[in-house]
Amino acid sequence: MVGKGVLYECLDSPNVESVLLVNRNPIGISHPKLKEVMLWDFFHPEAIRENLKGYNACFYCVGVTSIGMKEGEYSRIMYDMTLVFAKEVFTLNPQMTFCFVSGAGTDSTEQGRSMWARVKGKTENELLSLGFKHAYMFRPGYIQPKRGIKSKTGWYNLFYSMLGSFYFMLKRIPKYVTDTVIMGRAMINVALNGYSKSILESTDINKAGK
Secondary structure, three states, X not given: OHHHHHHHHHHHOXXXXXXXXXXXXXXXXXXXXXXXXXXXXXXXXXXXXXXXXXXXXXXXXXXXXXXXXXXHHHHHHHHXXXXXXXXXXXHHOOOOEEEEEOOOOOOOOOOOOOHHHHHHHHHHHHHHHOOXXXXXXXXXXXXXXXXXXXXXXXXXXXXXHHHHOOHHHHOOOOOOEEEHHHHHHHHHHHHHHOOOOOEEEHHHHHHHOO
């Protein structure tokens, strides 16, 4: 859901020259700026290595809910897979800016009681230490889908549909609330112009996305 929102804003932005979409399944969007490459296994980005060269920024929006998952299983997707992909693009593009979609409440100490927060905190810390020209961790809270975007998780869509009617009130709480349009614009603006902090909470995302 977030990735599609970011993609839409990249395609619309006059400041983005071209977009490489690395995907498991075809997204069904055609655009002059867009090149889509299938990568069935994100643990083996070397399979598309030649396609990954020559980019200024990577917007890593891969994610999965931790509900019902054990720590090892969740860590394999959020930590191991993320780092495999990040190290590959860093090797090919050492001057790249890397933007990672994390989440509000992420635990940078890696010592808290919440499993998902520890795993994401560990992932963030490792990404920040890799050596990218710039690396930014985006920690949104509630994200309202815009532009007709829907989640692949059915009950999420019901949740968003119910809260969507109240979004005009929710967005008055920028500390916790943003939307897919603002997220996309914020990632583009931060990649282009930088930001004063490497970890962006919802308030920072809303500020950067204006």
